[in-house]
Amino acid sequence: MPIVTRLLSEKRTDGVLVIEATEKAEKLSLMDYIHQNKNTLEQLNIKHGALLFRGFDVETAQNFEDAARELDEELKNNYLGTSPRNSITKYTFSASELPDFYPIPQHCEMSFLKYPPRKLFFYCHLAPLANGETPVCDFRKVYKGLNKEVRDAFEKNGVKTIRNYDGPDAKGKFDLWKLKRWDEMFLTTDKAKVEESCRTNGIEFEWLPGDKLRLFNEQDSFIKHPVTGEGVWFNHTQVFHRDAAALEYSHIAKRQKLAGSYFYSAVTSFLTFTKRLTMKASDLGTHTVFKDGSEIPREYVAHLEDVIWDNMQFFNWQKGDILAIDNFSTSHGRMPYRGPREIYVCWAANA
Ligand SMILES: [Fe+2]
Known part of the structure; x- marks a missing residue:
């Protein structure tokens, strides 16, 4: 054949x-x-x-x-x-x-x-x-695999994503935790156009001192698949939450068993710990909280990561x-x- x-x-x-x-x-x-x-x-x-x-x-x-x-x-x-x-x-x-x-955690x-x-x-x-795979994960299995306490908490509370972006003046500045500048994301330096795009896409925005932009999204934690109706984990908590990077890298180190992976795992854990002590969660490059603004417990994120990696x-x-x-x-x-x-x-x- x-x-x-x-x-x-x-x-x-x-x-x-x-x-x-x-x-x-x-x-x-x-x-x-x-x-x-x-x-x-x-x-x-x-x-x-x-x-x-x-x-x-x-x-x-x-x-x-x-x-x-x-x-x-x-x-x-x-x-x-x-x-x-x-x-x-x-x-x-x-x-x-x-x-x-830089690992990219699982996300739809x-x-x-x-x-x-x-x-x-x-x-x-x-x-x-070597390595560089693009792993995939069926988030219908993640929906089913979460324990009742965690699934109920996400179901009841939904999530709010917070993202902070520098402006055009920050060109050339390296920050491990920030991904793009807002002018790179929206492909314009015109703030009116940025605001228009945010409104079209259901994104709340706030201009901050220093030409920074903060974006918020509120969403349910799960969706029903549009064709099959199955429940699907469908949000970015495991990407944007302040503990996500360290949790992700510890899984990667266990899989790759490379000196470099263990090194980055340790660095990420240290930086997460430091930022937790020195920065407000809302000022981080990205973070995720429940819709009402309350923090998602670290152990919930850790459980979520375990279920994702199992699948x-x-x-x-x-x-x-x-x-x-x-x-x-x-x-x-x-x-x-x-x-x-x-x-x-x-x-x-x-x-
Ligand atoms: Fe992607």
Whole structure:
């Protein structure tokens, strides 16, 4: 058979589905394959959360964008997330320009916006020398896996995300905890345009002294999947909470067992401890609290991280791979890595 399908993990009965073209001599057209199987692929994507296409004729960012559009014709290029990204083609961006040591915890893309994307696509143009996986996690399993106390607390209280951004004058300043300046995020230095974009996207904003911008989002902690009605963990607590980075890095160190990972784990824990003593939580680069402003206990975040890591799935990128993700059920992240790495992303609108 020229195309085989298998689960990514042999130990599981569900999860990421790999769709692999096996005829290496003459690469198969991914566009043709998608075109002929579009409805089936749509259903498989919802069932499995993510599909990994491997071994097809995808060699450029434009090939990737074309294949993504074949899967979902409504690609978008507005990005109000936190990672610095470079534009590659009209609808394709570098997945993240964050430094290689910097982990990106699991998240459903832009879950804190009024209209998060419904689909997300990644493409491997250049695989890293080591690590640098884009693990995924079915957040339907996270919803089910949380213990009752934690799930009830999030269900009852919802979450509020706080993000603080420097302005254009901070260009060139390095801060481990802040991701982008507001002019980079909104692609303008015009404050009126920033405010308009915030209103459109349901973001509250506050200008602070020193040309800083603080953004707030309030949201429920969970959604019902728009097609299946299943409960889904759908917020960024495990990314933005002040304890999240240290908790994340301790999981990474346990997995990678590298001296560098243990080093960054220790540094992150120390910095978190220091910031807890010296800074107001609302002044941190990012933080998450319950909607009423009360703090989310650290042990809740730790439990959440444990459940997420229990359900994460990993694979090593190969050049030409495309990963299609149902953003309303399945999260993604990034592991620290070595060597150059070129992973591109594009996404499709919310309905
Ligand atoms: Fe992302």
